[in-house]
Amino acid sequence: xxxFLQAENLSKSYGDRVLFRNISFNINEGDKIAxxxxxGTGKSSLLKILAGVDSSDRGGEVRFMHDIRVAFLDQHTDFxxxxxxxxxxxxxxxxxxxxxxxxxxxxxxxxxxxxxxAMAAMDAGGCWxxxxxxxxxxxxxxxxxxxxxxxxxxxxxxxRAAIASMLLQEADxxxxxxxxxxxxxxxxxxxxxxLQKSRCTLLMVxxxxxxxxRVCNTIFELDRGNLYTYRGNYSYxxxxxxxxxxxxxxxxxxxxxxxxxxxxxxxxxxxxRTGKARYRINAFYDLKQxxxxxxxxxxxxxxxxxxxxxxxxxxxxxxxLNFGTRCMLDRFSYKFSRFERVxxxxxxxxxxxxxxxLLTGSLTPDSGSIERGxxxxxxxxxxxxxxxxPGQTVFDIxxxxxxxxxxxxxxxxxxxSMLNRFLFPPETHAKHIEVLSGGERRRLYLLTILMRNxxxxxxxxxxNDLDIMTLNVLEEYLSxxxxxxxxxxxxxxxxxKTVDHLFVMREGGTVKDFxxxxxxxxxYAREQQAEEARxxxxxxxxxxxxxxxxxxxxxxxxxPRRKLSFKEQRESEQIEAELSAxxxxxxxxxxxxxxxxxxxxxxxRLTTRMGEILQRTDALETRWIELNDIS
Numbered sequence: 001x002x003x004f005l006q007a008e009n010l011s012k013s014y015g016d017r018v019l020f021r022n023i024s025f026n027i028n029e030g031d032k033i034a035x036x037x038x039x040g041t042g043k044s045s046l047l048k049i050l051a052g053v054d055s056s057d058r059g060g061e062v063r064f065m066h067d068i069r070v071a072f073l074d075q076h077t078d079f080x081x082x083x084x085x086x087x088x089x090x091x092x093x094x095x096x097x098x099x100x101x102x103x104x105x106x107x108x109x110x111x112x113x114x115x116x117x118a119m120a121a122m123d124a125g126g127c128w129x130x131x132x133x134x135x136x137x138x139x140x141x142x143x144x145x146x147x148x149x150x151x152x153x154x155x156x157x158x159x160r161a162a163i164a165s166m167l168l169q170e171a172d173x174x175x176x177x178x179x180x181x182x183x184x185x186x187x188x189x190x191x192x193x194x195l196q197k198s199r200c201t202l203l204m205v206x207x208x209x210x211x212x213x214r215v216c217n218t219i220f221e222l223d224r225g226n227l228y229t230y231r232g233n234y235s236y237x238x239x240x241x242x243x244x245x246x247x248x249x250x251x252x253x254x255x256x257x258x259x260x261x262x263x264x265x266x267x268x269x270x271x272x273r274t275g276k277a278r279y280r281i282n283a284f285y286d287l288k289q290x291x292x293x294x295x296x297x298x299x300x301x302x303x304x305x306x307x308x309x310x311x312x313x314x315x316x317x318x319x320x321l322n323f324g325t326r327c328m329l330d331r332f333s334y335k336f337s338r339f340e341r342v343x344x345x346x347x348x349x350x351x352x353x354x355x356x357x358l359l360t361g362s363l364t365p366d367s368g369s370i371e372r373g374x375x376x377x378x379x380x381x382x383x384x385x386x387x388x389x390p391g392q393t394v395f396d397i398x399x400x401x402x403x404x405x406x407x408x409x410x411x412x413x414x415x416x417s418m419l420n421r422f423l424f425p426p427e428t429h430a431k432h433i434e435v436l437s438g439g440e441r442r443r444l445y446l447l448t449i450l451m452r453n454x455x456x457x458x459x460x461x462x463x464n465d466l467d468i469m470t471l472n473v474l475e476e477y478l479s480x481x482x483x484x485x486x487x488x489x490x491x492x493x494x495x496x497k498t499v500d501h502l503f504v505m506r507e508g509g510t511v512k513d514f515x516x517x518x519x520x521x522x523x524y525a526r527e528q529q530a531e532e533a534r535x536x537x538x539x540x541x542x543x544x545x546x547x548x549x550x551x552x553x554x555x556x557x558x559x560p561r562r563k564l565s566f567k568e569q570r571e572s573e574q575i576e577a578e579l580s581a582x583x584x585x586x587x588x589x590x591x592x593x594x595x596x597x598x599x600x601x602x603x604x605r606l607t608t609r610m611g612e613i614l615q616r617t618d619a620l621e622t623r624w625i626e627l628n629d630i631s
Contacts, residue, residue: 007027007060009058010023019225034215048072075178079161079162084150085148100127142187142347163183173200209234219233302421312373319365329511330508331368343503347507360380401448416429575623575627
């Protein structure tokens with residue numbers, strides 16, 4: 001495989017904090033790599049250096065193969081809020097966008113030579129169907145209101161617009177930072193299928209373990225400032241990382257044994273320290289440094305008490321809520337039980353967060369009742385994160401809640417100790433919230449929720465911005481949580497690990513209770529969709545047959561039109577046959593384009609063919625009307 005990228009001696013520090021130092025690696029054509037590391041250790045910084053957004057300290061170098069096109073998906077993309085969705089995405093098409101803009105400027109100048117050059121560039125770049133390509137990609141990502149202004153988009157819609165902009169660049173090398181954040185599951189699965197089939201080279205940071213396993217063939221681990229490579233999936237990475245730690249620990253233990261012997265020698269009489277033994281003295285200090293290495297991993301520890309939960313928790317009876325003419329919840333009834341674990345799924349905008357706000361009392365229903373038990377203590381982890389005042393520090397945020405916290409075993413510990421357990425050591429307590437990474441803010445926010453000892457825990461998109469190691473600890477804590485649990489998440493793995501049944505929310509305010517894991521629900525949903533599609537095709541065929549039989553039974557009506565010649569009749573029949581064939585081909589292409597499983601070249605070929613079909617259909621229909629004298 002050809003080498004796409006060579007990185008040499010990359011380093012990054014912020015003040016006296018070293019994220020990584022002098023790391024070097026190579027990425028080959030076709031590699032699909034996931035970068036794994038705890039929050040705050042430099043994942044996003046490394047991606048930005050490779051994408052050219054940031055630079056390495058101390059003269060590190062990033063070299064790409066000649067003519068490699070690179071597209072970067074940042075966690076947050078800045079858009080022009082006044083531009084429409086279509087215009088914003090269209091303007092970000094990379095080289096194709098530049099060619100199209102030059103063509104439009106050339107047409108405006110009426111300079112024949114410039115127009116010819118621009119047309120040649122349009123031919124070479126395959127840019128004539130650019131507008132149709134933009135519409136197709138946006139439609140595949142469930143973005144249909146193309147005239148909507150960017151400033152009016154939700155967080156999930158803005159993320160999909162950023163992904164569309166990246167895909168339309170048709171780059172050779174994709175660099176993506178948390179691509180699945182804020183996406184609904186249908187779009188995650190579309191992107192997953194697209195990347196599986198794409199020939200692009202990929203480097204990404206993601207917390208979605210199903211997405212990681214199905215897309216990536218290599219894992220980079222950033223550990224204590226060093227980079228390690230594993231050729232395999234996430235399970236293989238865990239196995240080999242443990243093996244690497246065991247080998248390193250064995251080396252450290254061996255160094256400890258050697259150090260004891262050398263320490264006796266170094267403490268011996270000064271006469272033993274001749275110039276000839278200088279190499280041994282130097283080796284002693286090298287050995288001492290090697291033996292002092294600690295492989296103890298910092299890991300978040302969640303050990304907080306749960307308040308006692310009574311028999312009555314939350315009882316909903318015929319609860320309905322409307323926003324204008326839109327029904328958000330339609331006569332919902334349910335009684336929550338002790339130790340219940342519910343996952344809530346549904347498309348973006350269907351009303352999941354609205355439902356949570358009804359349960360917590362932030363919203364009042366239009367009709368029906370919601371009764372809450374006297375012992376109920378809700379901990380609500382909101383998708384938008386915690387609010388804070390400018391200048392507040394990590395310790396300020398925690399101390400506002402309580403100066404002490406109660407652990408699961410009944411002990412009382414200080415707020416400072418609780419911060420340490422959530423990977424905020426003393427030197428970080430005076431840090432301003434503004435300078436924390438996204439993952440660190442999320443971890444601190446989780447601490448502020450759990451310190452209140454809730455017995456009804458609601459987590460709205462808890463996996464966004466948290467690293468995989470933290471998610472593993474959170475999953476373990478939730479498996480033993482002594483209260484009720486509601487989780488809204490687009491992370492399929494996280495849902496499979498933490499909930500027993502699902503509330504499936506749909507447009508129109510309906511809620512279906514599905515008993516089982518999310519993976520089981522997706523399999524059930526696919527079978528239902530296939531059955532509905534078969535039923536629709538059968539109904540359509542039956543309707544066509546009935547219509548044909550009815551037409552055959554009707555007496556022929558005298559035609560006021562002129563009689564066609566034999567040649568014209570033959571041409572009309574051929575046109576009808578070709579139109580039927582084109583319609584079938586068009587339907588097949590539409591199904592393929594909407595599947596989300598096409599490779600770059602196949603997507604472009606089918607898009608071009610669709611344009612040819614539409615053009616040919618218009619011409620044939622015009623001729624058929626002329627032949628049959630229809631006005």
